[in-house]
Amino acid sequence: MPFRELNEVQLDALKEISNIGMGHAATALSQMIGQTVSLRVPHVTISDVSRVPDYLGGAERLMVGITLQILGDARGNIMLLFPQESAHHLLGSLLGSRSKALVMNEMAVSALKEVGNILASAYLSALGNLLNITLIPSVPLLAYDMAGAMVDYVLIELSQAGDLALMIETVFSGSSTQSITIKGHFFLLPDPATLDIFLRMIGVQHE
């Protein structure tokens, strides 16, 4: 189904399934870093692929990006983006590192990939249970670079099917007594065929 034909009910359904998936992911992250992780209401954006970098905070902004492919009964991509400071704080709580700035050594890369893996697995397993399909995350890939450059990667597949991208974004943030906030963006970019599967399983596909 072309993305632009989605109606209100379908958009709400997509938000809701993302909310449930993200709820599980947040619980997993919270246990990992020992902080309460709160979620913002998911945001569904349908935009021209050329505008996607702008939604991610600007094409040139340096971020840590972790991407995973969705395998199994549905296809798509997951992209996790952490602003530099958040990745730094996240590593602080995971590894106890006290470096002044973000240092992306082997240990840091591995730890952040694991965060991506745990978040995506929790998200996809909740989504799969809800929709009664099998969703498996691929091995996570990581880069620390310009947001726009990393997003190219997920746009390639989408752009072969058309000029529009559908993004379901959830912003999550950890809060602790030390007034350090870890903020991240979780994006689900389903392939057009996958969107049909989602909507059919929720039962909001129109005739």
Place this chain on the structure above:
Amino acid sequence: MNDRVCISQVLIDRAPAILKAYGLGSCIAVAIRDPMSKVGGLGHMLLPLRPGNNALGSEGKYVDAGISQMIDQLVLFGANRQGLVAKIAGGANMFETTDQTLINSIGARNAKSARKTLERLGIPLVGEEIGGNRGRTVEFDLATGVLLVYCAHENEPISL
């Protein structure tokens, strides 16, 4: 004057314009200019080849179709077809993996498609900053023809 070229866009202008493309990953920036008229263009392309049948979306999304379209527009804008020279940047592989799938090699294929298309159209390629695993931002100064390439984690741009 300052003009931003988004993904799948091609912008044509003349000096003193400076055309910019931000955050190129596997995407490729193609800069073509005629030094005499100082008319030039910058394209920000995503995929190597336009499929023959049932192509979706704008020409500018594809390296081969985008370059052809750009040259037509440059000539319409007053550039001398015989004087055109090209520079390319981008085509990185942002996420390193062990398995070389279609998507992993898209940056390299974009670069290859750009070189081939330029050769076919007889446009000399006079500079390139291609590949690797880093994001790039480019600035194309139509007054001088200099293409500045900024990389993430580096302060000084590379000048082509």
